[in-house]
Amino acid sequence: MSTTAEPTPADAALGVGAWLHGVVREADPATLAGIAGMDGTPVRAVRAAGLVAVVSNAPLTEYGEEPLRRNLEDLAWLERAARSHHAVVDTLSRAGAVVPARLATVHRDDERVARVLVEREAELSAALARLTGREEWGVKGYVVPGATPRTEEPAGGGGAGAAYLRRRRAQLTAREEGQRIAAEASTAVHTALADHAVAARRHAPQDRRLSGAATAMALNGAYLLDRAALDGFSALVGELAERHPELRLELTGPWPPYSFVAEPSTEPAPPEPA
Template identity: 40%
Template structure:
């Protein structure tokens, strides 16, 4: 089988020497102006493990300096080189469009933690709670949940507005978990990295009650066509 790392614009020179998962040499298969980067793979489907994920990431990042890169999600396997040929033939135009979209751009991740709300939990239901009391309790919990959601969107929108104008695209989730106010990825021109960092620092200073974590630059994982 073949383990797939990325689709790149066709390399003019051979790829740098790299080893990928299971210490297999990284290779590329070309078609037209694009190439698929892969290594041979044997055995069961790769499990989700930190070291393996970083190995995948290291291969993809090693390509970033000299290529436009469409990163492939961890764990993608192809049956053989014939399947690789078919993949590149069938999706050639989409890959070309995707490579044009990410050319010269990198992904930056932003996570924002906000204070955990002391849950104003209604007292646990009494053993003899009746139906009306149950619904009244649930109504209060639901109203508290919706108020928290409204507040989260208001705060997240304000933070996002500062960063969004620096980006050419974004994906974001508001309150994916109780403590995570915002989880977002921004596709930015590589040369805008410092400007983005300055904006993040300013956001942190202006919002001392939240915790900000900004990481990058990453391959554009969130801006690749899902297929």
């Protein structure tokens, strides 16, 4: 789906486009009436090809091609838009499977939205089937300065004195060594979690200014889980935290399945919700 507004004629600048939030199989009109869209009015449904697109009114003075391009460079505007968009998608995801649209997917009108549903019916239906009964969960791993990984002492390894020296050496390693240890631990954690998930994605670690954490993030993983598998997955996160004290693991979610919606190859290829 497009990440910017579709081109519109200059005389349509005062019109209203359609900001796409996501696609579902069905949407209760009463539920939609209680969800505020991008302009503060309730979202609405556009139905075609057995699918439902949930959209907001998007005044083209703000969401048209040129205004949107400028607004996407305004961090305050972008944050407000992202929060509003996510609030709608999150509400839809709690009612059932949803294929979230990327931020700032704006179409000229409802007719164009319906045409997209028809053109992409097979792809969207397959995605909804794959996401039904499943949720996205995140696991973030933050570096614990000074912590040493737990390792098995090799046989004949020199006894307690040698073991102490090895532990002491690990505590005094250079920053590069600490980064290596954290990287290896985060890879091991992600691999173990991915084995217990339907699908997994490893995103780039968030900057501290975005994460708000006191230490660096080494793991920013997303995992698609069957709802029934959550308890076991949560227990595994706890086991891995004990096994890898060099990382502080944080389980977050559930989130709409932003990380597990494939983008069409013909369009430009989002932040895991904080």
